Amino acid sequence: MSHPPSRPTSPATSPPAGPPSGEDGPPGLDPEALRAHLEREAPGLVRGPLTAELIEGGRSNLTYAVTDGVGRWVVRRPPLGHVLATAHDMRREHRVISALHPTAVPVPEPLLLCEDESVIGSPFYVMEFVEGTPFRTAEQLTALGPERTRRVVLGLADTLVQLHAVDPAAAGLADFGRPEGFLERQLRRWGKQLEASRDxxxxxxxALHAALGEALPHSPAATVVHGDFRLDNVLTGADDSVRAVLDWEMSTLGDPLTDLGLLVMYSEQEAVPGSPISTTRGAPGHPDPAEIVERYAAGSGRDVSALPWYTAFAYFKLAVILEGIHYRYTLGQTVGAGFDRIGALVPLFIDNGLTTLQEG
Incomplete structure (x- = not known):
């Protein structure tokens, strides 16, 4: 099966013009230039001419499937026309999966990092191709049947326990983020993001933003945080196990319950017409959010009593993201179908956030 990244949290806008593709390659990746670089830096890895295909559906960084007809690999690079290197840091992504690969956390094996922009027009890294399926819809899970669906979703909680059990210092990630004041900075960051696209x-x-600030919980010990942990950001194998966790571009050191709150938020979403948020909630056998939380709590030993705050914060973040998309739509900066419906979804996430916080 293909090795796609997640469906985006929001539909992608059309990227600015970037470096040209090779004669036989997709935009942003010249297969011949890549092959020449791999032959120099990883002799014996590639056995013939490369063909590459852009994998659709990624959050922002671009992902390509590459093959020489025998072996298969995945290449990650920033979006075309990217400006802020810190927002699309290939070294950072490569570093975290390199650190996690020897642990129990399932990640693709990283093979090579290239920071020389002259090769394909930007920094990039190469990792192994992992067979698996990113489940995005209830229909996909329904085809598995209730027992397998339950196993797949609970396996996601188990994988989050594995991630949060990694000792950052032992993994060489002690300086991967700034855990002190993590929640305050996150809340401030998303508040600024809201103001930047508010019209x-x-x-x-x-009221939601203020209530979150007034009820800020005390964070447990910091862990590696994925930042966008959900079912369609992992590859599930034929045995229903998580084969690989993908899309580490938002990873850092911080409060582990932000990952759990986001997972709960996604897990309790019902399908909403026009929503860009993928949901698997309606599949028979899908565990309730409370069972997912219980599974995580039992496996991690963490106190999850403050989880309503984290789930409400996840709703706030998604409301801000969707409002940003709506704002760009009103400016004529989006291309594609469905953007005209995004604005109507924002109040739903605000209401859900307020309700979650009040009922918590």
């Missing part, structure tokens, strides 16, 4: 009244969003 209409959004009833309740200021």
């Amino acid at each position: 209409r009244e959004l009833p309740g969003i200021d």
Whole structure:
């Protein structure tokens, strides 16, 4: 099966023009230039001419499947026309999967990092191709049947336990982030993001932001945080196990319950027409969010009593992301179908966030 990254949290806007592709390659990747570099830096890895295919559906960084007809690999690079290197840091992604690969956390094996932009027009890294399926819809899980669906979803919670059990210092990631004040910075960051794309009244969003600030929980010991942990950001194998966790571009050191809160938020979403948020909630056998939380708590030993705050924060972040997309749509900066419906979804996430926080 293919090795796609996750469906995006939001539909992608059309990228600015970037470096040209090779004669037989997709935009942003020249297979011949890549092959020449691999032959120099990893002799024997590639056995013939390369063909490459852009894998659709990634969050922002571009992902390509590459083959020489015998072996298969995956290449990750920043989006075309990227400006802020810190937002699409290939070294950072490569570093975290390199650190996690020897641990129990299933990640693709990293093979090579290239920071020389002259090769394909940007930094990039190469990793192994992992067979698996990123489940994005209830229909996909329904085809597995209730027992397998339950096993797949609970396996996701088990994998999160494995990730949060990694000792950052022992893995060489002690300086991978700034855990002190993590939640305050996150709340401030997303508040600024909201102001940057705010051009209409959004009833309740200021109340949600303020309530989150007033009820800020005390964070447990910092762990490696994925930042966007959900079912369609992992590859599930034929045996229903998690074969690989993908899309580490938002990873850092921080509060592990932010990962769990986001997973709960995604897990309790019902399908909403026009929503860009993938959901598997309606599949028979899908565990309730409470069971996912219980599974994580039992496996990790962490106190999850403050989880409603983290879930409400996840709703706030998604509301801000969707409002940003709506704002770009009003400026004519989006291309594709469905953007006209995004704005109507934002109040749903605000209301869900407020309800979650109040009921918690």
